[in-house]
Amino acid sequence: MGDAASHPNAGLIGRFYDALGRRDAPAMVACYAPDATFSDPVFPALDAAGVAAMWACCARAARISRWSRRTSTRDDSTGRAHWVATYTYSATGRRVENRIDACVRLS
Numbered sequence: 001m002g003d004a005a006s007h008p009n010a011g012l013i014g015r016f017y018d019a020l021g022r023r024d025a026p027a028m029v030a031c032y033a034p035d036a037t038f039s040d041p042v043f044p045a046l047d048a049a050g051v052a053a054m055w056a057c058c059a060r061a062a063r064i065s066r067w068s069r070r071t072s073t074r075d076d077s078t079g080r081a082h083w084v085a086t087y088t089y090s091a092t093g094r095r096v097e098n099r100i101d102a103c104v105r106l107s
Contacts, residue, residue: 009106013079017069020083025052025059033107063087079104 012031019027029052038046043054069083081102089096 007075009076009079012106013081013104017081017083020055021067021069023059025056028055028059063090077106079106 016028016031019025019031032048032051034048036048036051038051038054043050046054066086067084069081081100081104083100083102085098085100087096087098088094
């Protein structure tokens with residue numbers, strides 16, 4: 001199958017995280033299938049409309065001062081991404097470093 005970085009799905013995952021770094025919600029949502037779902041501890045069990053609303057809200061509210069990411073694709077149906085966003089939390093004025101390991105199911 002070759003190098004994970006050269007896998008066809010690596011481009012899709014990369015486009016998504018590049019859009020996230022730009023806070024470009026429409027480009028992020030365009031990476032999702034029409035019947036996509038999303039779940040994490042803060043946003044559990046979202047359908048495709050919920051996914052679009054979540055990313056639009058996050059893109060508007062984000063004040064990220066530093067951003068990095070690393071992505072890989074395991075096979076035709078899964079991918080992984082590790083990303084770090086550093087920002088100041090507006091409610092407290094405290095610095096936050098959010099480290100996230102994401103598992104992506106591809107179809």
